Amino acid sequence: MTRPMNFNAGPAALPLAALERARDELLDFAGTGISVMEHSHRGKEYEAVHDEAMALLRELLSIPSDYEVLLLQGGASTQFAYVPMSFLPQGASADYIVTGAWSAKAHAEAVAWSHVAGGTARVAASTEASGFTRVAHPEPVELDSRAAYVHFASNETIHGVQYLTLPRFGAAPQVCDMSSDFLSRKVDVSSFALLYGGAQKNIGPSGVTIVIARRGFIDGGRKDLPAILQYRSHSANKSLLNTPPTFGIYLARNVLLWLKEGGGIEAIEARNRAKAAELYGALDASPGFYTCPVEVGSRSSMNVVFRLPTEALEQAFLGEAKKNAMLGLKGHRSVGGIRASLYNAVEPPWVSALASFVKDFARRNG
Amino acid sequence: MTRPMNFNAGPAALPLAALERARDELLDFAGTGISVMEHSHRGKEYEAVHDEAMALLRELLSIPSDYEVLLLQGGASTQFAYVPMSFLPQGASADYIVTGAWSAKAHAEAVAWSHVAGGTARVAASTEASGFTRVAHPEPVELDSRAAYVHFASNETIHGVQYLTLPRFGAAPQVCDMSSDFLSRKVDVSSFALLYGGAQKNIGPSGVTIVIARRGFIDGGRKDLPAILQYRSHSANKSLLNTPPTFGIYLARNVLLWLKEGGGIEAIEARNRAKAAELYGALDASPGFYTCPVEVGSRSSMNVVFRLPTEALEQAFLGEAKKNAMLGLKGHRSVGGIRASLYNAVEPPWVSALASFVKDFARRNG
Numbered sequence: 001m002t003r004p005m006n007f008n009a010g011p012a013a014l015p016l017a018a019l020e021r022a023r024d025e026l027l028d029f030a031g032t033g034i035s036v037m038e039h040s041h042r043g044k045e046y047e048a049v050h051d052e053a054m055a056l057l058r059e060l061l062s063i064p065s066d067y068e069v070l071l072l073q074g075g076a077s078t079q080f081a082y083v084p085m086s087f088l089p090q091g092a093s094a095d096y097i098v099t100g101a102w103s104a105k106a107h108a109e110a111v112a113w114s115h116v117a118g119g120t121a122r123v124a125a126s127t128e129a130s131g132f133t134r135v136a137h138p139e140p141v142e143l144d145s146r147a148a149y150v151h152f153a154s155n156e157t158i159h160g161v162q163y164l165t166l167p168r169f170g171a172a173p174q175v176c177d178m179s180s181d182f183l184s185r186k187v188d189v190s191s192f193a194l195l196y197g198g199a200q201k202n203i204g205p206s207g208v209t210i211v212i213a214r215r216g217f218i219d220g221g222r223k224d225l226p227a228i229l230q231y232r233s234h235s236a237n238k239s240l241l242n243t244p245p246t247f248g249i250y251l252a253r254n255v256l257l258w259l260k261e262g263g264g265i266e267a268i269e270a271r272n273r274a275k276a277a278e279l280y281g282a283l284d285a286s287p288g289f290y291t292c293p294v295e296v297g298s299r300s301s302m303n304v305v306f307r308l309p310t311e312a313l314e315q316a317f318l319g320e321a322k323k324n325a326m327l328g329l330k331g332h333r334s335v336g337g338i339r340a341s342l343y344n345a346v347e348p349p350w351v352s353a354l355a356s357f358v359k360d361f362a363r364r365n366g
Numbered sequence: 367m368t369r370p371m372n373f374n375a376g377p378a379a380l381p382l383a384a385l386e387r388a389r390d391e392l393l394d395f396a397g398t399g400i401s402v403m404e405h406s407h408r409g410k411e412y413e414a415v416h417d418e419a420m421a422l423l424r425e426l427l428s429i430p431s432d433y434e435v436l437l438l439q440g441g442a443s444t445q446f447a448y449v450p451m452s453f454l455p456q457g458a459s460a461d462y463i464v465t466g467a468w469s470a471k472a473h474a475e476a477v478a479w480s481h482v483a484g485g486t487a488r489v490a491a492s493t494e495a496s497g498f499t500r501v502a503h504p505e506p507v508e509l510d511s512r513a514a515y516v517h518f519a520s521n522e523t524i525h526g527v528q529y530l531t532l533p534r535f536g537a538a539p540q541v542c543d544m545s546s547d548f549l550s551r552k553v554d555v556s557s558f559a560l561l562y563g564g565a566q567k568n569i570g571p572s573g574v575t576i577v578i579a580r581r582g583f584i585d586g587g588r589k590d591l592p593a594i595l596q597y598r599s600h601s602a603n604k605s606l607l608n609t610p611p612t613f614g615i616y617l618a619r620n621v622l623l624w625l626k627e628g629g630g631i632e633a634i635e636a637r638n639r640a641k642a643a644e645l646y647g648a649l650d651a652s653p654g655f656y657t658c659p660v661e662v663g664s665r666s667s668m669n670v671v672f673r674l675p676t677e678a679l680e681q682a683f684l685g686e687a688k689k690n691a692m693l694g695l696k697g698h699r700s701v702g703g704i705r706a707s708l709y710n711a712v713e714p715p716w717v718s719a720l721a722s723f724v725k726d727f728a729r730r731n732g
Binding site: 014022026033037038077226227 | 377
């Protein structure tokens with residue numbers, strides 16, 4: 001069957017080449033006659049994949065040598081807890097910039113931990129009053145100059161809000177949840193103390209979490225937690241402290257290879273910009289019919305959210321889209337409406353097809 | 367190529383049927399034209415798999431209705447930390463039974479947490495002085511009758527030590543790391559407050575962790591931790607609090623179906639007993655040549671560890687075994703020697719071949 005056009009918000013579309021390779025060698029990895037899933041994580045066959053995934057991340061993102069690359073589990077939601085556990089000591093304060101559901105959750109988990117361990121998790125800025133329709137800019141933010149770190153999310157998957165230029169909030173160490181735009185564009189890693197992301201948007205299947213952190217920042221983390229909760233333990237063991245999610249890392253490796261072979265971050269960034277421009281352009285062409293709640297300067301290139309005049313029309317839109325093999329367009333249950341996620345593996349022709357459909361649907365129903 | 371005989375300790379051999387199904391539908395899951403990895407975890411296609419995996423676990427293990435089944439991430443090593451975080455409050459004490467490397471690690475993580483939160487993690491019994499060559503029996507153990515819980519490991523993967531009959535240590539809630547013999551034999555779930563295991567031995571690929579816990583025990587856990595660290599949050603959200611490792615759970619579902627279709631726990635237990643009896647029998651037939659350090663009454667049916675007269679002979683044994691397509695027989699790097707892991711998916715003919723090789727090698731080198 002023809003491959004449907006998959007606009008899921010995550011888990012999301014994966015590059016066909018990465019999946020085909022996984023299928024072709026699922027029962028016989030690297031000529032060993034067994035699946036990559038059946039290999040020991042301490043064996044040379046799996047370790048080659050593990051090392052290659054890390055090396056590709058370093059190469060694609062130009063990660064400086066004083067940064068560690070960790071391959072963990074538990075998703076970004078687990079990092080919401082682990083970051084304050086390691087880096088928000090008793091008596092200290094961390095600044096949170098809240099621009100949508102995910103950065104709000106990160107803040108809530110830090111507040112919970114601060115009640116256990118005695119620190120303070122402060123909201124330094126929030127765009128909630130405006131309905132999370134824009135990012136927060138450094139200027140009007142009241143930062144604490146002594147903050148242990150500043151936390152923000154580069155892209156908000158549910159609200160479709162993205163920092164089009166990555167900000168810097170004051171002089172404190174910058175910590176960023178980059179789950180939903182990781183590897184979609186160039187990033188100056190050196191401006192962050194720690195950045196993290198779940199794999200299931202641009203990197204691979206769910207169940208793998210990437211953390212990139214400055215070694216000195218990791219070294220300054222709390223030392224008396226259980227070892228498995230400390231970044232330093234994973235760093236010292238090359239993310240083989242305990243059994244890693246080997247198949248997920250293998251598939252991420254396939255995705256990273258696909259990204260490199262397609263021209264790397266520069267090429268994918270241009271492709272992503274063009275996809276987003278085409279879809280927003282189609283929506284803007286029918287201003288009375290489609291509403292994009294997000295301010296133009298904060299419009300996400302990864303998650304395009306929009307509304308139609310009525311919920312009945314939204315249902316009709318989703319139904320027709322599905323008949324045209326366009327999947328995953330329903331908005332998050334907490335906000336409703338439509339959401340098209342345009343991650344790396346979403347092919348430009350799919351976006352063109354969606355843009356045409358957007359225009360055609362408005363013409364027929366507007 | 368012929369499938370090699372895989373005796374890996376974990377990640378380990380998986381049932382061929384489960385892998386073949388994954389390969390055949392890797393690009394087209396349930397007629398949807400996309401991979402199971404590309405489906406939303408909130409969509410009906412994936413949710414059917416998620417629910418089926420939980421239902422199969424309930425059916426295979428006859429899990430009582432007042433128990434929750436959780437599908438988590440992070441491996442058993444993460445549970446080593448999460449168990450005391452939830453269930454070892456300030457001022458309380460928990461009893462740990464240490465019979466090998468893994469239960470020792472569980473205890474060490476609980477000690478770390480107790481320094482953070484003010485409880486006590488006590489070693490109620492340890493067989494370390496005897497070199498971890500037997501289990502600890504309830505009788506000589508000095509239990510704390512007011513313990514918050516008693517923790518033990520049903521099988522020690524590295525030392526090859528297993529409780530042949532599952533014990534009960536006093537009246538406190540029993541918590542068990544069942545990673546390496548989970549689903550290998552009948553278990554009276556109702557005698558445990560909580561049991562857990564990483565999937566990568568008998569259940570599926572690495573990256574999935576199963577927790578089975580009495581609802582009342584979960585409800586009594588600490589309530590002020592970050593939500594993602596609390597069992598109750600996962601329980602209340604059917605293990606969909608955040609994005610689960612969808613492909614790993616899908617593959618575990620395939621394995622659970624294979625187990626059910628093969629006759630369930632009763633059939634696999636008989637098969638596992640026969641495999642272990644055959645291999646131990648072959649080793650015992652050359653008592654001057656092979657040494658099994660573990661006491662007969664504690665010999666694991668999952669991990670058969672043994673030594674040869676010299677390390678040179680062990681190297682020769684491993685080399686010849688590999689030439690005969692027998693993989694994964696090297697003992698853990700911390701203890702050396704030979705280890706054959708005989709998990710559920712290890713086929714009886716592989717064990718027969720290994721037993722023959724064991725006899726033949728002794729005849730030629732003894």
